[in-house]
Amino acid sequence: MDNMQTPTSTTIPRIILASSSPRRQELLKGMGLTFEIVVSDVDEGVTPELTPPQIVEELALRKAEAVSGRFQSSPHDQETVVIGSDTIVVLEGQVLGKPVDEEDAFRMLSSLQGRTHEVYSGVACLRVNGSIREVRHRRTSVQMKPMDAGQIRRYIATGEPSDKAGSYGIQGIGATLIEGIEGDYFNVVGLPVSLLSDMLIPFGIMVL
């Protein structure tokens, strides 16, 4: 018993995920973190002169700030960390968000098939008291197989494209449409967990 040390207890700050995305929720869970979900509901409009990295960082920050604003007044919540994220698909400089309807999804998938595009995800981590603010992004290149109109229609009929940037989900049956990727897979799914784990260190959150 002589030189055994009592472990020092560390308090992990409360974590809020500012996202309605089931993918982001699953990925954050996969990092072994306990968190709550508060949906941001911000306007996702941006000025056209922003570059893709600026767009995803700006929107990730907007989502995190909108939620963080709801906790600021409580002294109890000052150490709370809010995480926001945003994902876009970019084909030859054109930004593709989520499709508004099936025709929009058809147009997006027709333009993506047989080509390589970029996926950008932005992540913002904020302490509610404003003392720490980390905003970063990652980019992944994705090469899609050539597809004919029938395949695209059948994919849309699965319902998978409807709530996803670029009208596809690499983590679902959409995986069968992908030739290959260069970069972080989880960035395409919507939350670059490796980047996020680094960003959480200044908040006193060590994933491993």
Ligand SMILES: Cc1cn([C@H]2C[C@H](O)[C@@H](COP(=O)(O)OP(=O)(O)OP(=O)(O)O)O2)c(=O)[nH]c1=O
């Ligand atoms: C390209 C791609 C995107 N997506 C998803 C991730 C995001 O949920 C979505 C992009 O839309 P976002 O606006 O980034 O996120 P969201 O509206 O789903 O959720 P919130 O704003 O509340 O955080 O597309 C996939 O699930 N798989 C993919 O392969």
